Amino acid sequence: MLVPGLGGLVVGQLHRAIRERRPHTPADVIAAVQTRRGRLPARAGFLSAVxxxxxxxxxxxxxxxxxxxxxxxxxxxxxxxxxxxxxxxxNVTIACGVAAAIATAFHAPLAGIVFAHEVILRHYALRAFAPVAAAAIVGHVIATNVLSQGALFHVADTAVPQPWEFAAFIVIGGLGALVAGAYMHAILAVGRWAARLPVVPSLRPALAGAALGLVALWVPDILGMGQETLRFATIEGAFGGFELVIVLVLKLAATALCIGMGFGGGVFSPALVIGTLFGALCGTLIGNTGLAGDTFVFYAVCGMVAVTAPVIGAPLTSLLIVFELTGSYVLTTAALASVTLASPSPHSCSVVRCSISSSPTVAWTSRRVAAAPCCKVPDSSTC
Structure with missing residues (x-):
């Protein structure tokens, strides 16, 4: 309880050194590129990372x-x-930096290339492809040879799903989009509630940290990025059905509280955990019927993609991350079935359309990004 609260105090003081008094996020990157504002401040980027x-x-x-x-x-x-x-x-160098970051973090250079075009530039350009690809390759080489960073999770050889299970994967996609919408709207709701609190913004993360630490005394799985929770959730029987529900709900609430109250960090990692828990819950329920075979991991991964694809607004990137992490065409095809219904759902709320900050400036730029045409790199020197 003490450590998250003290960490919140430090974070609040760091944000006072940023002009907007909040951490910058990928939404700011998208807004800078798509509203032709460009030029991200290095100081804010460094302080946001810290x-x-x-x-x-x-x-x-x-x-x-x-x-x-x-x-x-x-x-x-x-x-x-x-x-x-x-x-x-x-804009091209910004996309290069983004591609390198994704490739380094996920060991997924292809996903980094696609994410830079799909989300940041919002179009594919021959002029941008070569430098973005080179940056992603460099990031991947550094991650594998210099940092010796392991993959997010590993999936052993899996069975082939039965034909009817692909219908279940599609349904999981639709339900996962609802979970994603609830997740993002919860963050926005907490942000609006926090703005009305009679507390200075620099102290809000400390309050959230104290509340988080108190709940974590009983459910420690909600702390941090939750990578171990994610890995265990892909193992059949690691969590019971009731445990999955409890951890899923509390993880979603804890993330909304932390981000909405001003902690620095992203929404993607928690979405991975929430989605995997949701998919594992679906797999557990279907497994209890005795109809499914040895395909539990398919449900966990489909749930993960069904939640994360709407959250980041990048279905192709989500699929490529699955493929590059697992190397399984069958698993990626199952994830594709979920994405087909998850991505176009009107209930989903991506970081492009739903700013996670209560700042009027970012809310305005988010609306501009949602309505603006893509910034054509090759044809305009004013982009």
Missing amino acids: SGLVSLGAGASVGQYGPLVHLGASLGSLGARLLKLGRSDD
């Missing part, structure tokens, strides 16, 4: 990938300024 690091160290239920993506984008923008490149080239 804020995320302190938040994770204190046990806050936030993700590491959001700060990593923003830091990569900030470094790309800084490189463009140092090289005195134009605004169009600045």
Whole structure:
């Protein structure tokens, strides 16, 4: 209880050094590129990364990938300024930084390339492809040879699902989109509630940390990124059905509380955990009927993709992450079945359309991003 609260105090003081008094997120990167504002401030990017690091160290239920993506984008923008490149080239270097961050974090260079085009640039350009691909390859090489970083999770050889199970995967996709919508709207609701509290913004993370620490005394699985929880959730029988419900609900609530109250960090890592818990719950329920075979991991992964794809607004990236982590075409095909219904759901709320900050500036830029045409890198020097 003490550590998350003290960590929240440190995070609050860090945010006072940022002009907007809040951590910057991938939503700021998207807004900078798509509203033709460009040029991400390096100071805010560095402080936001430190804020995320302190938040994770204190046990806050936030993700590491959001700060990593923003830091990569900030470094790309800084490189463009140092090289005195134009605004169009600045967008390309931002995409390069993002691709390198994704490739390094997930051991997934293909996903990094697609994410940079699918979410950041919002179109595919030959001019941007080569540098973005090179950046992703460098990030992957560093992750595998220098950092010796292991994969997020490993999946052993799996059985082939029965034909009727693909219908179940599609249903999981639709239900997962509802979970994703509830997740993002909960973050927004907590942010609005926090703005009305008679407490200075720099103290809000400390209050959230104290509440988180109190609940974690009984359910420690809600602390941090939850990678161990994610790994266990892919193992059949590791959690009971009731345990999955409790951890799922509390993890969602804890993440909404931490991010809504001002902790630094991303929404993607918690979405991975929440989605995997949801898929594991579906797999447990179907397994209890005796109809499914040895396909529990399919349900866990389908739930993971069904929640994360709407949250980040990047279905192709989500699928490529699954494929590059598992190397399984069968598992990726099952995930594709879930994504087909999860992504177009009107109840989903991606980080592009739903800003996780209560700041009027970011809310305005998020609306601009949702309505703006994609920024054409090859044809416009004003992008």
